[in-house]
Amino acid sequence: MxxxxxxxxxxxxxxxxxxxxxxxxxxxxxxxxxxxxxxxxxxxxxxxxxxxxxxxxxxxxxxxxxxxxxxxxxxxxxxxxxxxxxxxxxxxxxxxxxxxxxxxxxxxxxxxxxxxxxxxxxxxxxxxxxxxxxxxxxxxxxxxxxxxxxxxxxxxxxxxxxxxxxxxxxxxxxGASFDARIGDAYKPATRIIPVLMEYLLGQRERFFINGDDYPTPDGTCIRDYxxxxxxxxxxxxxxxxxxxxxxxxxxxxGTGRGTSNMEIVDMVREVTGRDFEVEFGPRRPGDPVRIWADNTRAREVLGWKPRYGLREIIETSWLWHSTHPDGFG
Ligand SMILES: NC(=O)c1ccc[n+]([C@@H]2O[C@H](COP(=O)([O-])OP(=O)(O)OC[C@H]3O[C@@H](n4cnc5c(N)ncnc54)[C@H](O)[C@@H]3O)[C@@H](O)[C@H]2O)c1
Known part of the structure; x- marks a missing residue:
């Protein structure tokens, strides 16, 4: 059973x-x-x-x-x-x-x-x-x-x-499910990818990145998606x-790989084929400059490993958000 x-x-x-x-x-x-x-x-x-x-x-x-x-x-x-x-x-x-x-x-x-x-x-x-x-x-x-x-x-x-x-x-x-049946429907969106998707769908007037003067290669924060x-x-x-x-x-x-906010923007431009404007706002207090995982313990002890990267994340997000502009509503 x-x-x-x-x-x-x-x-x-x-x-x-x-x-x-x-x-x-x-x-x-x-x-x-x-x-x-x-x-x-x-x-x-x-x-x-x-x-x-x-x-x-x-x-x-x-x-x-x-x-x-x-x-x-x-x-x-x-x-x-x-x-x-x-x-x-x-x-x-x-x-x-x-x-x-x-x-x-x-x-x-x-x-x-x-x-x-x-x-x-x-x-x-x-x-x-x-x-x-x-x-x-x-x-x-x-x-x-x-x-x-x-x-x-x-x-x-x-x-x-x-x-x-x-x-x-x-x-x-x-990201979202590959068949676009379920995805991130949290409202109001606060995470960078759904926020960017809402912007592309005309649900927001502007898209901001918080801070472009961080000590990273392109000046934007780095996270592990x-x-x-x-x-x-x-x-x-x-x-x-x-x-x-x-x-x-x-x-x-986590994936063990850091991705900057601008790398997300670049991947979204590539996957959606759309060019769009990005504005830069002030840094958000308390945002760490860079953080990504060492996932060795999960790989070794749990025998788990991530299968997907940024491209699949953006592709599935775009498919989900563009077919469900109002989430499940
Ligand atoms: N989304 C992320 O990037 C992220 C990152 C790290 C950790 N987490 C953790 O993962 C978990 C799930 O996150 P998510 O993004 O799916 O959030 P979510 O809000 O979509 O899911 C949380 C669910 O819990 C339900 N819930 C909240 N309080 C409840 C209660 N008292 N009784 C019964 N149900 C209740 C909500 O209705 C919701 O369906 C959370 O514990 C969050 O802290 C999320």
Missing amino acids: SKKILVTGGCGYIGSHTVRELQRQNYDVVVFDNLVHGHLAAVEDAPVIIGDLLNPQEIRRVFVRHPDIAGVIHFAAYLEVGESMEQPGKYFRNNIQGTVNLLEAMLDAGVKHLVFSSTCAVYGTPERVPVTEEEPIKPESVYGASKRMAEQVMEWYDQVKGIRFTPLRYFNAA IHVDDLATAHIAALDYLWDGGESMAFNI
Whole structure:
């Protein structure tokens, strides 16, 4: 019989791609989402239980209704750095208390394996690139801190209750499914690629890059963009690792390659065949100059590797956004 996986936040961007990949690999899936940012249409063939992690009864009931859940992938959280600095309570409550409620429900049900969406934001501005998991942890935003605190909560549940977990510290999720059925529908768009797509579709009047005077070859910031389908396979590899008896451990999930904002612009011009104007705004406070992953641990321990690069990210993003200008709406 196939194993059943609970996916919290499975109606969201990364969650819905992971649900599809789980189903492709013949896992049974149950999704739990409060639809604050998620979309029912993003999940085609799995049961979706609408509920809020901040309500302990609602998440506990999921395990009662599905006593055969063998593992959990936990995406449900808020993730906007800027908003987290304005509304810290919203982030600490959802990202930490929500995680505590999930862990307690798992304990009640005897479920001991958890894959957690963490983020490279736990490293803040790294001292070295590429960033390994040994990089000092020093988040520079409430969002990053909330994710690190959630990791620490899990460390204690491992120590005192034996729940084993893998924080996957993703770099920048990007791209969409290759058949353009699902993609990034987060509104308002804040990530550079969807913002640029909205601009090309006439939904924004101007397109800005924040800062062109950074000490990088073209003056713009450098990030590690990882295709969302590569993130999906990393989660399944992490669950397999835990089921095989692997100990709790964090993994950096990125391509290992840095891409500047201008390289994105160039690839978008090439893929779409459109030329467009780029304006440069001031630097955004707190933006690290450059950050990309050392993914050696994930490759060696999980046997995972990214399959896609910037071209596939831009091609799938363009296909998704141009066929779904209003997301799922
Ligand atoms: N997108 C990125 O580049 C990125 C990078 C690093 C880490 N992450 C992490 O990955 C995870 C998923 O990110 P995403 O981009 O898919 O975001 P998303 O907003 O599309 O997905 C999150 C989902 O969780 C749901 N949710 C939020 N709070 C909930 C609650 N209390 N109860 C039930 N459901 C709730 C939302 O409705 C949404 O469907 C997040 O935990 C985020 O911190 C994302």
